[in-house]
Amino acid sequence: MRAEIITIGDEILIGQTVDTNSAWMGQLLSSNGISIFRTTSISDTKDEIIAAVDAAMQRSELVLMTGGLGPTKDDITKHTLCEYFDTPLKINQEVLERIEAFFAQRNRPMLEVNVQQAAMPEACTVLPNKQGTASGMWFEKYNSILVSMPGVPYEMKGLMTEEVMPRLQKRLNISAIYHRTLMTQGIGESFLAEQIADWEDKVRAEGFGLAYLPNLSTVKLRLTSPRGEEDATRIEDLFQELEERLPVHVFGRDDVMLEEAVGNLLKDKGITVGAIESCTGGELSAKFVSIAGSSAYYLGSLVTYTDALKQKMVGVQKETLVKHGAVSEQTVIEMAEGGRKVLDTDYAIAISGIAGPDGGTEEKPVGTVWMAIASEQGTQTRCLHLGSNRSRNIQITVQHALNTLRVKVLAEHA
Amino acid sequence: MRAEIITIGDEILIGQTVDTNSAWMGQLLSSNGISIFRTTSISDTKDEIIAAVDAAMQRSELVLMTGGLGPTKDDITKHTLCEYFDTPLKINQEVLERIEAFFAQRNRPMLEVNVQQAAMPEACTVLPNKQGTASGMWFEKYNSILVSMPGVPYEMKGLMTEEVMPRLQKRLNISAIYHRTLMTQGIGESFLAEQIADWEDKVRAEGFGLAYLPNLSTVKLRLTSPRGEEDATRIEDLFQELEERLPVHVFGRDDVMLEEAVGNLLKDKGITVGAIESCTGGELSAKFVSIAGSSAYYLGSLVTYTDALKQKMVGVQKETLVKHGAVSEQTVIEMAEGGRKVLDTDYAIAISGIAGPDGGTEEKPVGTVWMAIASEQGTQTRCLHLGSNRSRNIQITVQHALNTLRVKVLAEHA
Numbered sequence: 001m002r003a004e005i006i007t008i009g010d011e012i013l014i015g016q017t018v019d020t021n022s023a024w025m026g027q028l029l030s031s032n033g034i035s036i037f038r039t040t041s042i043s044d045t046k047d048e049i050i051a052a053v054d055a056a057m058q059r060s061e062l063v064l065m066t067g068g069l070g071p072t073k074d075d076i077t078k079h080t081l082c083e084y085f086d087t088p089l090k091i092n093q094e095v096l097e098r099i100e101a102f103f104a105q106r107n108r109p110m111l112e113v114n115v116q117q118a119a120m121p122e123a124c125t126v127l128p129n130k131q132g133t134a135s136g137m138w139f140e141k142y143n144s145i146l147v148s149m150p151g152v153p154y155e156m157k158g159l160m161t162e163e164v165m166p167r168l169q170k171r172l173n174i175s176a177i178y179h180r181t182l183m184t185q186g187i188g189e190s191f192l193a194e195q196i197a198d199w200e201d202k203v204r205a206e207g208f209g210l211a212y213l214p215n216l217s218t219v220k221l222r223l224t225s226p227r228g229e230e231d232a233t234r235i236e237d238l239f240q241e242l243e244e245r246l247p248v249h250v251f252g253r254d255d256v257m258l259e260e261a262v263g264n265l266l267k268d269k270g271i272t273v274g275a276i277e278s279c280t281g282g283e284l285s286a287k288f289v290s291i292a293g294s295s296a297y298y299l300g301s302l303v304t305y306t307d308a309l310k311q312k313m314v315g316v317q318k319e320t321l322v323k324h325g326a327v328s329e330q331t332v333i334e335m336a337e338g339g340r341k342v343l344d345t346d347y348a349i350a351i352s353g354i355a356g357p358d359g360g361t362e363e364k365p366v367g368t369v370w371m372a373i374a375s376e377q378g379t380q381t382r383c384l385h386l387g388s389n390r391s392r393n394i395q396i397t398v399q400h401a402l403n404t405l406r407v408k409v410l411a412e413h414a
Numbered sequence: 415m416r417a418e419i420i421t422i423g424d425e426i427l428i429g430q431t432v433d434t435n436s437a438w439m440g441q442l443l444s445s446n447g448i449s450i451f452r453t454t455s456i457s458d459t460k461d462e463i464i465a466a467v468d469a470a471m472q473r474s475e476l477v478l479m480t481g482g483l484g485p486t487k488d489d490i491t492k493h494t495l496c497e498y499f500d501t502p503l504k505i506n507q508e509v510l511e512r513i514e515a516f517f518a519q520r521n522r523p524m525l526e527v528n529v530q531q532a533a534m535p536e537a538c539t540v541l542p543n544k545q546g547t548a549s550g551m552w553f554e555k556y557n558s559i560l561v562s563m564p565g566v567p568y569e570m571k572g573l574m575t576e577e578v579m580p581r582l583q584k585r586l587n588i589s590a591i592y593h594r595t596l597m598t599q600g601i602g603e604s605f606l607a608e609q610i611a612d613w614e615d616k617v618r619a620e621g622f623g624l625a626y627l628p629n630l631s632t633v634k635l636r637l638t639s640p641r642g643e644e645d646a647t648r649i650e651d652l653f654q655e656l657e658e659r660l661p662v663h664v665f666g667r668d669d670v671m672l673e674e675a676v677g678n679l680l681k682d683k684g685i686t687v688g689a690i691e692s693c694t695g696g697e698l699s700a701k702f703v704s705i706a707g708s709s710a711y712y713l714g715s716l717v718t719y720t721d722a723l724k725q726k727m728v729g730v731q732k733e734t735l736v737k738h739g740a741v742s743e744q745t746v747i748e749m750a751e752g753g754r755k756v757l758d759t760d761y762a763i764a765i766s767g768i769a770g771p772d773g774g775t776e777e778k779p780v781g782t783v784w785m786a787i788a789s790e791q792g793t794q795t796r797c798l799h800l801g802s803n804r805s806r807n808i809q810i811t812v813q814h815a816l817n818t819l820r821v822k823v824l825a826e827h828a
Contacts, residue, residue, distance in 0.1 A: 011627050013450040015440030016595075016636065016669075019433060022455070026429030036427045037462065041436070041453040048451065070628070071604035105781075107799045113604045131803065152628070154806060213430065275696075275717075281703025282689075282696025285717045289695025292771055292804055300723040303689075303699045303715035305708075309757065313714070343723065357706055390706055 001172060002060045003029055005039040006052050008068035008077060009151055012041045021066045021156055028160060031179060032169070034062065044068045049080045057144045062168070067151030069134040071113040078121065078137075081148060085139050087123035091115075092135075095126060099133045127163040131155045136163060178231060179209075179224040182239045184249040185258055185403045189214045192221075192249075196242060203238055216392070217399045218258065248407055258402045259287040265406060266297035269413045273405070274343035275301040276314055276335040278326065278352040279369065284398045299345050304335065314338035327352050329370055329381050336374035347375045347409065349401050356388040369397050373405055377412045380404070415586055416474045417443055419453040420466050422482035422491060423565055426455045435480050435570055442574060444593075446583070447642065448476065458482045463494045471558045476582070481565030483548040492535065492551075495562060499553050501537035505529075506549075509540060513547050541577040545569040550577060592645055593623075593638040596653050598663040599672055599817040603628045606635075606663070610656060617652055630806070631813045632672065662821050673701040676816045680711035683827045685760045687819070689715040690728055690753035692740065692766040693783065698812045713759050718749065728752035741766050741778055743786070743795050750788035761789045761823065763815050770802040783811050787819055791826045794818070 005025055011017040022039045029036055040056070042048040049068070056063040068077030082089055096118035103110040117133045120126050127136030127147070134150040136159040147164055149156045184192060189212050193200065203210055208231075209224035223238065225231035243250045252261040266273055275284045285301035288294050302313045307326055310316040315338040316331055324330045332350040340348035353369030360366035367386035372379055382404055386393045419439055425431040436453045443450055454470070456462040463482070470477040482491030496503055510532035517524040531547050534540050541550030541561070548564040550573040561578055563570045598606060603626050607614065617624055622645075623638035637652065639645035657664040666675040680687055689698045699715035702708050716727045721740055724730040729752040730745055738744040746764040754762035767783025774780035781800035786793055796818055800807045 010625060011636075012437070013440050013453065014444040014593075015437035015442075016627065016634075018437045023426070023429035023432045026427050028429075030428040037457055038466075039427065039455040043451055052452075070626075071602075071607070105779075105799065105801070108602070109605075111604050111608055113607070131801070154803065211430070277696070279703070280700070281708075281712075282691070282699030282715055282717065283703075285696030286694070286700050286808075289693070289697075289717075289719065289769075290805060290808070294695075295719060298695075298719060300719045300727070301696055301715075301717035302727075303696065303703075303717070305703065305712060305714045309714040313716075313756075342727075355703075391704060394700075394704070 001034050001062055003034050003036050003062035003064065004056050004060045005036060006056060006063060006065045007039070007041045007151065008044050008049065008065065009041070010043050012067075013043055021151060021153055024153070024157065025064055025066075025160065028165065029064075032165065034168070034172075044076050046076060046080045046083075049077060050084055053081075053084055053146065057142055057146060061144050063144065063146040064164070065146065065148045066156050069148065069150040070152075071111070071117060071133065077148065078119070081124075081137065081139065081146075082121045085121060085123050085141060087121045089119040090122050091118050092120040092126055093118075095120060095128075095135050098128060098135075102133055127159055129155055129159055130162070131158045138164075138167070178228045178235075179222055180232075180235050180239070181213075181254050182221040182223070182242060182250060183252040183254075183256060183258070183261070184219050184221065184246065185251055185399055186217055187219065187246070187249045189219050192219055195246070199238070199242060199245075206234075208235075208238075217396045220255070247410075248403075251403060251406060257291075258399055258406075260291050262402045262406050263288065263291045263294055263297060265409055267293075269409060271347060271409060271413070272297055272299050272345040273347045273349070274299050274339060274345040275401075276339035276343075276348060276350040277301060277303050278305055278310070278335075279355040280351050280353075280394050280397055280401075281305065283394050284349065284351065284401055287398055287402065300343055302339055302342065310335060314342055325364070327354055327364055327368055327370055329372070329383070332370040332372035333374075333379055333381060336372035336379055340374045347373060347405060349373050349405055351397060351401060353384070353393070353397065355393045355397075356390045360388075367393055369393070371397070371401050371404065373401075373408055375408065375412060380408055415448050415476055417448050417450050417476035417478065418470050418474045419450060420470060420477060420479045421453070421455045421565065422458050422463065422479065423455070424457050426481075427457055435565065435567055438567070438571065439478055439480075439574065442579065443478075446579065448582070448586075458490050460490060460494045460497075463491060464498055467495075467498055467560065471556055471560060475558050477558065477560040478578070479560065479562045480570050483562065483564040491562065492533070495538075495551065495553065495560075496535045499535060499537050499555060501535045503533040504536050505532050506534040506540055507532075509534060509542075509549050512542060512549075516547055541573055543569055543573055544576070545572045552578075552581070592641070592643045592649075593636055594646075594649050594653070595627075595668050596635040596637070596656060596664060597666040597668075597670060597672070597675070598633045598635065598660065599665055599813055600631055601633065601660070601663045603633050606633055606660075609660065613652070613656060613659075620648075622649075622652075631810045634669070661824075662817075665817060665820060671705075672813055672816050672820075674705050676820050677702065677705045677708055677711060679820060679823055681707075683823060685823060685827070686711055686713050687761045687763070688713050688753065688757035688759040689815075690749040690757075690762060690764040691715060691717045692719055692724070692749075693769040694765050694767075694808050694811055694815075695719065697808050698763065698765065698815055701812055701816065714757055716753055716756065724749060728756055739778070741768055741782055741784055743784055743797070746784045746786035747788075747793055747795060750786035750793055754788045761787060761819060763787050763819055765811060765815060767798070767807070767811065769804045769807045769811075771804055774802075781807055783807065785811070785815050785818065787815075787822055789822065789826060794822055 125138040213220040288298040304310040335350035356366040369384040538551040627634040702712040749764035770780035783798040
């Protein structure tokens with residue numbers, strides 16, 4: 001099935017917004033065996049929309065469109081689609097009720113423009129949007145399908161996973177390309193490739209596709225079988241082989257997030273955790289809490305950004321700070337051990353570093369980060385040497401902290 | 415001048431790479447008065463390239479193309495362009511010398527594929543690439559210009575700024591489109607549009623373009639002048655008018671982030687802040703720390719995720735928790751006031767809520783969030799009623815907390 005994507009909105013054309021929707025949809029569709037052969041971004045004017053839609057409908061069997069819907073701007077897209085598909089707009093009672101409920105739940109007044117969002121083209125199948133007030137629309141013409149969705153990413157994603165993909169799968173009897181992903185952390189792409197060169201030769205000889213997908217300190221290994229699900233067992237065997245070879249780096253399968261893998265491990269083992277953060281400023285704690293159900297193992301944290309709070313909250317000795325500095329192995333050990341007592345957790349992770357872009361010295365350049373993990377079995381420390389990008393340094397540090405915790409817990413609770 | 419962008423590469427179509435090149439070029443061109451009316455991503459096959467290039471050359475006076483060049487893949491694009499422009503490939507001596515120098519400088523061996531990178535279409539003007547070995551190419555046909563550049567972002571950027579823009583500026587005598595952005599928080603797109611309907615009519619009557627760009631609880635208002643920078647003062651006046659009308663919602667200009675605007679305000683006023691977080695789990699603290707230099711005003715936080723830590727760390731009364739629950743106005747007041755003393759800050763923000771997706775009750779459904787901000791002048795509370803998406807609830811809560819702090823600080827430090 002040939003598919004293409006059209007994104008509508010001047011904010012994309014003038015570069016105020018990067019088009020992440022197309023990439024997300026491209027991933028989802030290609031992993032379901034639908035190949036995207038073109039994506040187009042256009043401005044939200046009637047002529048541009050008609051020209052792009054008409055060309056796409058004649059070329060492709062599936063056209064996914066995002067953007068150009070919403071209370072202040074849906075006029076153009078919706079009216080243009082009505083004109084193109086030769087159908088009138090009509091208030092849809094079900095949609096109206098959903099919009100009313102949306103505002104009622106949020107205790108917010110509903111305006112006339114929101115009522116107008118319930119006006120839907122008669123010829124389309126309405127796709128309910130659980131995340132917002134702009135519904136999706138599914139049209140058919142010339143044996144092609146056109147789906148129009150709002151451009152707000154989480155609304156589009158909700159519509160794609162809950163409405164569009166199930167319909168496509170039913171309609172097309174998709175024989176999915178089968179692929180699975182092995183998640184690794186803390187090993188660079190080229191280094192990983194070198195370590196598993198023989199394994200890679202083997203899987204390629206067996207006809208599998210292999211892709212390295214790096215992101216921050218995580219590299220996903222995606223193995224694709226052209227033969228479909230019959231290869232499931234073989235892929236699992238191949239993944240287990242890597243897992244045994246790289247136990248420190250392999251943390252999961254199939255796009256599980258590291259914080260989720262760590263959370264599941266803690267829950268399984270009945271272990272509680274807390275954090276004492278300085279340069280990461282609460283980001284590690286927020287990662288724990290981002291997982292629903294985290295209260296089963298995550299109890300709380302102290303963000304001791306100043307030296308005064310490091311002393312007051314977790315009892316770091318003044319002499320330690322004076323002698324070794326806030327960014328030092330000695331300080332993170334005292335933070336972790338002191339914090340573990342205060343928070344009353346099984347494990348406590350302490351982090352102190354120079355996130356950047358400034359603030360480094362010759363001895364401790366920007367990107368120097370110390371971490372310590374304290375447990376009943378003892379305290380383990382680690383030093384990272386990162387770059388000068390503040391936000392990247394924080395994100396990478398948090399990933400390393402989570403993975404170091406994972407490895408320590410596995411070693412101590414075999 | 416009508417311009418469009420074509421990006422070549424399967425990695426974009428299957429979503430492995432997000433197309434940031436188009437956004438960057440869109441910004442550069444639109445700030446120079448060239449309007450991009452379409453961007454297209456295609457796969458690197460001859461048929462797709464010819465179809466896309468031919469349609470673009472007939473529609474637009476400027477076609478910028480990235481990708482499909484480079485030692486392992488430039489064959490298809492370069493040969494296809496030769497075919498389309500009916501011109502042969504020929505080794506270009508100047509380019510060859512540049513490539514040889516490139517490898518000599520890096521002490522790396524030069525391969526035959528690199529020599530082939532010096533083969534250039536005879537009909538094009540070669541644009542020297544100082545960052546790499548794939549040259550840019552400038553073609554003209556049908557009164558239109560086509561520029562082909564490598565897809566590596568920093569190579570493309572070098573070519574755009576050093577070669578393409580200067581040529582375009584000379585050729586076109588460009589008058590730049592001028593736009594500025596006003597940032598608002600905590601007011602929905604449709605509600606905002608209603609409140610400023612008269613202002614919107616006025617600016618449109620004056621010939622300005624206006625766009626609403628919503629994201630979470632922020633809406634950006636983008637005002638565009640077709641007349642260029644001469645409208646700078648008028649736009650500033652128009653923005654000030656809105657700022658006076660909506661002081662609670664307008665927090666800045668030109669894509670400043672809310673956490674940055676709040677940080678600047680705190681620094682200006684010499685005010686310190688800390689947080690006591692429950693359902694947001696450190697995300698608010700991490701937002702403060704994400705800004706370089708935040709140690710000037712942000713001191714630290716307590717993430718009291720359990721009831722026990724709410725009592726132990728900040729002295730929330732057991733009776734309060736039993737009688738009103740952890741998610742209540744009374745609890746967040748005690749968290750904020752107790753936390754302000756512990757952290758020894760001028761302002762303290764406390765947040766407790768049900769982030770979801772589960773855990774709600776009839777009385778307190780998922781999405782109920784209480785926050786309190788304590789200062790010397792008193793404690794202010796606020797209740798949010800959000801949806802059931804955990805990560806969204808956390809993000810929106812943090813934005814509301816930052817903006818509520820901003821407004822309180824402004825009121826108390828006029």
